[in-house]
Amino acid sequence: GQQLNQSPQSMFIQEGEDVSMNCTSSSIFNTWLWYKQEPGEGPVLLIALYKAGELTSNGRLTAQFGITRKDSFLNISASIPSDVGIYFCAGQRAGNNRKLIWGLGTSLAVNP
Amino acid sequence: DTGVSQDPRHKITKRGQNVTFRCDPISEHNRLYWYRQTLGQGPEFLTYFQNEAQLEKSRLLSDRFSAERPKGSFSTLEIQRTEQGDSAMYLCASSYGTAYNSPLHFGNGTRLTVT
Numbered sequence: 001g002q003q004l005n006q007s008p009q010s011m012f013i014q015e016g017e018d019v020s021m022n023c024t025s026s027s028i029f030n031t032w033l034w035y036k037q038e039p040g041e042g043p044v045l046l047i048a049l050y051k052a053g054e055l056t057s058n059g060r061l062t063a064q065f066g067i068t069r070k071d072s073f074l075n076i077s078a079s080i081p082s083d084v085g086i087y088f089c090a091g092q093r094a095g096n097n098r099k100l101i102w103g104l105g106t107s108l109a110v111n112p
Numbered sequence: 113d114t115g116v117s118q119d120p121r122h123k124i125t126k127r128g129q130n131v132t133f134r135c136d137p138i139s140e141h142n143r144l145y146w147y148r149q150t151l152g153q154g155p156e157f158l159t160y161f162q163n164e165a166q167l168e169k170s171r172l173l174s175d176r177f178s179a180e181r182p183k184g185s186f187s188t189l190e191i192q193r194t195e196q197g198d199s200a201m202y203l204c205a206s207s208y209g210t211a212y213n214s215p216l217h218f219g220n221g222t223r224l225t226v227t
Binding site for chain 1: 116118145152153154155156157160168203205213215216217218219220221223
């Protein structure tokens with residue numbers, strides 16, 4: 001099935017560093033969602049974006065809905081060890097079924 | 113809000129056996145989704161319900177798979193004659209379908225291993 005282009009695929013950073021990841025699509029989306037998944041767990045919603053240009057924060061996390069509606073980015077500031085996990089972007093097009101289209105994830109490792 | 117609950121968390125079965133998973137969505141959510149996730153991939157859509165009606169099924173959902181949501185609350189996903197390729201994490205999610213700003217909330221999944 002269709003997937004979003006998510007980058008980078010993986011990151012290994014030092015505690016305290018800032019992190020940035022993004023997702024792009026050839027299609028327009030009406031909603032962008034960012035999830036975090038830890039081993040053996042389901043994806044946990046971090047931030048939901050509903051308007052082009054929208055910038056939303058959740059603690060140390062900030063995400064933006066691109067103006068073109070074809071991209072989104074997620075920033076994590078001052079990373080800590082518990083930020084470790086896989087971060088997924090997911091998009092929804094206009095329509096009634098609310099089915100999500102997913103990126104392949106960004107695996108984040110934080111060195112204390 | 114107790115979140116989306118899935119049972120069991122883990123299931124090991126022999127090839128050819130039938131398995132059934134259960135999902136209890138967030139209580140006020142009328143939409144329920146099933147996804148499958150394999151290692152290194154994002155979740156793949158299988159099917160979704162609005163209340164008790166199954167409105168869409170993915171081509172991934174072969175004839176061996178069936179999902180029900182008989183009273184519009186909990187849902188079951190059954191896999192008949194399991195194959196090794198069915199090994200995956202099966203995720204359930206729910207949302208309030210009529211609100212555009214109601215994102216999907218996921219359970220912790222059922223990890224299926226077919227030996």
